[in-house]
Amino acid sequence: MLVPDAADRPSASAPVVTAVDLGRELKSWLRRGANRRIKVAALAKRLEVSQSTLYAYLAGTTLPPSHVLDDLLCALGLPAPEHRRLVTARDALQRRRAAAEPAASTARTSREHPVPRELPADPGPLTGRSAEIVTLDRVLADGAGLSVISGPAGVGKTALAVHWGHRVAEQFEDGCLYADLLGYAPYDPRDPADVLAGFLRGLGLADADIPADADERAARFRTALAQRRVLVVIDNARDAGQVRPLLPGSRGCFVVVTSRSDLPALQLRPGAHPVSLAPLVRRDGVDLLRLHLIGRQEAAQEAFVALAERCAGLPLALRIVAALASTRRQQSLAELVAELTDGSLDQFDVGEPDGSVRAVFSWSERCLEPRTGEAFRLLGVHPARDVDEFSAAALLGVDVVEAARALDELANAYLLARSSETRFRMHDLLREYANEQAEATLADSARRAAVTRLLDYYVTAGAKAMEVLHPPGAKIEPEWLTDVAVPPMRTTADAKSWMDAEWQNLLAAVAFSARRGWPEHTLRIAAVLRRRLVDSHGHGDALAIHGHALEASRLIGDRRAEGTALHHMGMAHTRLGRLREAQEVLRHAIVVCREADDRYNEAGALNHLGILYERLGRYADAVECYSAALPFALEQGFRHGEAALRTNLGFARGRLGEYEQAMRDCLAAVAIHEELGDPGSIAAALGNLGEVYRLTGRYAEALDHYDRALTKAREVDAVGVETEVLRYIGETHFAAGNGAGALAAYEAALTAARLTGDRYEEAHALDGLGRARHAEGKEALADEAWREALALFRELGLPDARRVGALITS
Numbered sequence: 001m002l003v004p005d006a007a008d009r010p011s012a013s014a015p016v017v018t019a020v021d022l023g024r025e026l027k028s029w030l031r032r033g034a035n036r037r038i039k040v041a042a043l044a045k046r047l048e049v050s051q052s053t054l055y056a057y058l059a060g061t062t063l064p065p066s067h068v069l070d071d072l073l074c075a076l077g078l079p080a081p082e083h084r085r086l087v088t089a090r091d092a093l094q095r096r097r098a099a100a101e102p103a104a105s106t107a108r109t110s111r112e113h114p115v116p117r118e119l120p121a122d123p124g125p126l127t128g129r130s131a132e133i134v135t136l137d138r139v140l141a142d143g144a145g146l147s148v149i150s151g152p153a154g155v156g157k158t159a160l161a162v163h164w165g166h167r168v169a170e171q172f173e174d175g176c177l178y179a180d181l182l183g184y185a186p187y188d189p190r191d192p193a194d195v196l197a198g199f200l201r202g203l204g205l206a207d208a209d210i211p212a213d214a215d216e217r218a219a220r221f222r223t224a225l226a227q228r229r230v231l232v233v234i235d236n237a238r239d240a241g242q243v244r245p246l247l248p249g250s251r252g253c254f255v256v257v258t259s260r261s262d263l264p265a266l267q268l269r270p271g272a273h274p275v276s277l278a279p280l281v282r283r284d285g286v287d288l289l290r291l292h293l294i295g296r297q298e299a300a301q302e303a304f305v306a307l308a309e310r311c312a313g314l315p316l317a318l319r320i321v322a323a324l325a326s327t328r329r330q331q332s333l334a335e336l337v338a339e340l341t342d343g344s345l346d347q348f349d350v351g352e353p354d355g356s357v358r359a360v361f362s363w364s365e366r367c368l369e370p371r372t373g374e375a376f377r378l379l380g381v382h383p384a385r386d387v388d389e390f391s392a393a394a395l396l397g398v399d400v401v402e403a404a405r406a407l408d409e410l411a412n413a414y415l416l417a418r419s420s421e422t423r424f425r426m427h428d429l430l431r432e433y434a435n436e437q438a439e440a441t442l443a444d445s446a447r448r449a450a451v452t453r454l455l456d457y458y459v460t461a462g463a464k465a466m467e468v469l470h471p472p473g474a475k476i477e478p479e480w481l482t483d484v485a486v487p488p489m490r491t492t493a494d495a496k497s498w499m500d501a502e503w504q505n506l507l508a509a510v511a512f513s514a515r516r517g518w519p520e521h522t523l524r525i526a527a528v529l530r531r532r533l534v535d536s537h538g539h540g541d542a543l544a545i546h547g548h549a550l551e552a553s554r555l556i557g558d559r560r561a562e563g564t565a566l567h568h569m570g571m572a573h574t575r576l577g578r579l580r581e582a583q584e585v586l587r588h589a590i591v592v593c594r595e596a597d598d599r600y601n602e603a604g605a606l607n608h609l610g611i612l613y614e615r616l617g618r619y620a621d622a623v624e625c626y627s628a629a630l631p632f633a634l635e636q637g638f639r640h641g642e643a644a645l646r647t648n649l650g651f652a653r654g655r656l657g658e659y660e661q662a663m664r665d666c667l668a669a670v671a672i673h674e675e676l677g678d679p680g681s682i683a684a685a686l687g688n689l690g691e692v693y694r695l696t697g698r699y700a701e702a703l704d705h706y707d708r709a710l711t712k713a714r715e716v717d718a719v720g721v722e723t724e725v726l727r728y729i730g731e732t733h734f735a736a737g738n739g740a741g742a743l744a745a746y747e748a749a750l751t752a753a754r755l756t757g758d759r760y761e762e763a764h765a766l767d768g769l770g771r772a773r774h775a776e777g778k779e780a781l782a783d784e785a786w787r788e789a790l791a792l793f794r795e796l797g798l799p800d801a802r803r804v805g806a807l808i809t810s
Contacts, residue, residue, distance in 0.1 A: 016089035023060030025086060026072065030058070034077035047071055051134070055141025056171050061229075061252075063093060116175035116202035119233060122166040123159045127291060127315075128284025132275055136164050136256075140171075144271040145251055149258045151277030152414035152430070153184070153360045154316030157258035158235050160277065165233050165256065172254070174228035177202055179246070183238025184260055184363040192245040196221050199232075199246070214245065222249040229253060238367065240265035260364055260414045278417070279313025279427060288315060292322035293333075303333035310340045311348075312427040317357050320348050345432055361433045364415055375406040376415055377442060378450050379426060380434025383512030384505040388423045390487050391505070394457035395450050400485050423501065451512075453484070455521040458509050461486040461498065462528040468495035469716045470531045471677055480524050492679075496717055499532065507541060510548045519552035523561050530568060531680075534720065539575035539757050546572060560601070563593035567605040574612045575720070577759030577796040582612050600638070603629035607645055614652055615760050617799050622652040643672035643681060651688040654695050662692045680721060683713035687725040694728065699736045703729065723752040723761045730768045734775070742772040763792035767804055774807075783808055 016022050030036065030043075044054040047068060056062035057072070064072065069090050073083045126133070132149075139147050149157045162178075169176055179195045182188075193214035200210050200217065203224045211217050225248040237243045237259040243266060247255055257266065267274050280288065285308030286301075311317035324347075325336055340347050348357035365373060375396050379387065382395055393403035407424050410416040415434075416424040426434065438447055461484075463476045468489050489495040506525060514522040526549035533542035546569040553561035570586035573579070586609045593602035610625030626649045633641035650666035653659075666689035673681040690705035706729045713722040726749035733741035746769040753761035766789035773782035786808045793801035 016086065018060065019063045019093060020060030022086065022090060022093065023058050027058045029076045029078060035075065038075065043075055046075055050167065051137055053171065055137055059141040059143050061143065062171050063090065066090065116177055118178040118202055119165045119169065119176050120162050120178065123163055126156070126159060126163055127288040128280045129160055132160060132277065133164055135275055139273045140168060140254055143251065144273050145253065146255045146266065146269055146272040147275055148263050148266055148272065149256065149275045149277055150260065150262045150414065153260055153364045154314040154357060155277050155279055156315040157277055159315065161233050161235060161256045161258050165231055169231065172229050172231040174230045176231040176233065178233045178235065180235045181237045181242050183236045183242060184367060189238050189242060192242055193217055195246060200224065218245040225250050225253050237263065239263065262412055280315065281313065282308050285311060285313050285318055288318050289322055292319065293325055303337055306337040307333065310337070312429045314429060316360060317348050317429060320357065345429070345436065357429055358433060361430060364413060365437065368413065372406050372409045376410055377434050377438040380431050380438050381447050381450055382454065384508035385425050385431065386419060386423055386505055390485055391454060391457055394484050395454040397450065397453060455509060455513055455518055456482040457484050458506060459521065459524045459528055460484050462506065462525065464489050465495040465499050466528055466531060468492055470680055476528060492715055507544065510545050514548040514552045519555045522548050522552035534571065539572045542572035543569060543576065559592060559596040560598045563589055563596050563598050564601045566592060567601050567608065570605065571608040574608065574615065575758050579612060579615065579797055586612065599632045603632040603641060607648065610648060610652070615798065619652045619655040623649060626652065639672055640676055640678065640681065643669045643685065647685045647688050651691060654692045659692060659696050666692055679712040679715045680718035683709040683718055683721045683725070686712065687721060687728060691728055694732045694735065699732050702732050719752055719756050720758065723749055723756065723758060726752060727761060727765055727768060730772065734768065734772055739772060739776050746772055759792055759796060763789050763796065763798070766792070767800065770807065
């Protein structure tokens with residue numbers, strides 16, 4: 001046996017008088033003894049006891065049996081003298097307890113009442129709750145007296161409390177008390193005085209000995225538990241006032257409270273520890289279904305996943321679905337998925353109040369203040385799942401302070417979940433219930449007014465963000481903007497943060513408004529986001545948003561809006577590598593814009609058709625398109641458009657070998673964009689100017705311009721520009737013979753291209769990566785990259801396919 005150094009050896013000077021002293025010694029040897037690296041889980045397994053039992057030994061709340069202590073000391077590697085000292089101390093403690101036991105036995109016998117064991121039946125092993133069980137074990141071992149398990153309706157709070165209670169019941173020799181306070185039941189919550197009467201009866205008091213006064217009952221309860229070790233489980237509490245009279249005064253007892261509220265007033269008590277219970281993650285939801293559907297394991301994994309997602313991670317809903325599947329043996333799980341997806345909350349019902357998702361949710365809603373209840377229902381009308389106090393204020397028609405209060409109250413009631421410090425989410429089943437209640441209790445005009453306010457907010461706040469990120473790039477009509485509170489967006493970081501946080505909401509708002517009767521708002525949000533879609537986000541999002549805008553424009557017969565939507569859909573198709581579709585859509589856009597006398601978008605469509613021709617290697621056709629669009633920008637004094645066209649002209653002319661004119665075009669574009677102060681456009685112009693320098697062999701100047709372009713692009717998260725510039729950097733390093741620099745740049749370009757879904761840039765980055773690897777002698781890796789590039793070039797119909805194919809076969 002190894003003996004620890006003196007510096008590591010726990011102090012043996014303190015006498016072991018109580019079980020707590022013994023536990024302190026054990027913890028000390030566990031931390032600093034010879035075998036200090038052993039984990040508690042491994043130690044418990046070796047001793048054949050539960051972790052919670054081992055924690056109780058270490059906390060001194062339970063005295064280990066002599067044979068267990070002997071094995072424990074051996075496992076910890078104690079020197080023989082220390083081993084004997086602690087075994088002797090433990091035996092002395094046991095003798096003192098045995099001497100005191102007759103008196104306690106007499107007291108129990110005089111009561112002539114069995115030890116209370118009131119916990120409901122153990123629900124069995126719980127899926128996905130191991131972390132919470134470990135937390136409760138540790139709270140108990142640390143000597144805390146109270147834990148509050150909180151979470152939304154149907155999340156499994158009672159199951160956790162009861163299951164854990166059964167696990168640790170052996171540590172409470174004086175019994176377990178249980179009461180359901182019915183805090184969220186459809187009838188009145190239980191009076192704490194009535195619950196106390198039941199507890200006192202469970203502890204052996206006759207009815208004649210139970211005081212009539214509620215305060216006296218609470219005092220008698222505390223007295224009865226003063227010398228006992230009892231587990232008290234208080235289930236389904238509505239508020240702290242319902243719980244306080246039921247709390248023991250003795251630290252030897254432990255209380256578990258469950259509630260749909262955080263009960264912050266209880267958490268202020270010394271030793272209180274919160275355990276917040278969230279819906280199950282998808283993997284655990286699938287596991288729970290499989291556990292309850294052992295006879296349906298032949299079903300495809302996709303069916304289990306779809307059912308788990310439909311249940312939003314709520315164990316109640318998952319168990320209801322499992323019960324339905326068990327009773328409908330003739331129905332496949334795939335058919336049940338379709339039924340639950342297309343149906344309403346009626347499907348989540350097995351005919352009992354506790355077995356109905358709608359009923360359980362209604363009990364939570366009934367406890368809300370009227371204004372908070374209305375807020376809950378209106379949030380169900382929200383087209384997305386995520387809100388902050390500003391969007392909530394617009395939706396509810398209140399100021400930001402009042403909205404924040406409502407969100408906090410709903411979060412405290414677990415009808416919302418905090419997704420961050422300032423943002424809140426409502427899971428799908430709750431959203432369905434809230435929307436159902438809104439339709440049942442709120443007039444259609446009130447619901448429509450709420451959605452209109454919310455869409456107005458997205459237009460106004462989005463315009464503010466774009467004004468900061470792309471000052472001259474967003475064409476916003478003043479009459480679109482409303483007097484609504486928006487978050488402060490003084491810097492590009494503020495604006496980018498808001499845009500990133502709200503992006504999925506904005507996508508949802510566009511789809512909702514197009515399909516539910518707000519086509520003007522669809523067009524406004526699409527117009528606000530247009531420049532952001534070009535520079536920064538996935539082109540699939542751009543295609544979806546402009547597709548909704550096209551639908552809305554045709555619904556209201558707005559030909560100018562139709563041409564605009566087609567124009568930008570064509571650009572999105574180009575970025576996604578769908579060049580045939582892009583060419584068709586852009587030519588259609590040009591025709592529609594001419595018919596609508598919309599020279600602005602006609603010029604834009606010509607510009608984007610030129611970009612498409614560049615990708616096909618048709619640089620002369622690209623120059624023709626840019627040149628046809630340039631007069632409109634000059635006539636209208638549209639400086640931003642002029643600069644964008646000169647940027648593109650410089651690139652195309654550089655590819656045609658017209659270097660002097662290309663340099664003049666790019667320099668003019670950079671000057672105009674710097675005058676306008678648009679970082680994303682400056683980045684694009686600097687990148688194209690760098691390309692002209694590269695094509696003329698001036699590599700150091702090219703790299704300098706690329707570095708400046710990257711800095712500007714990253715200021716506003718212009719990922720599309722950044723992707724192109726990274727590839728240009730790779731080309732420049734490769735041409736200059738810097739293999740390592742080329743590899744790094746191509747790899748970064750490939751990552752960025754895949755992030756935005758730009759298949760054209762992905763193909764060219766793979767091509768460059770193959771050339772750089774080939775130059776480094778990494779033939780197999782080069783072929784791997786080239787084969788991926790070849791597949792994309794062929795799919796996109798690009799002329800590079802023949803060249804890359806020859807490289808692979810050579």
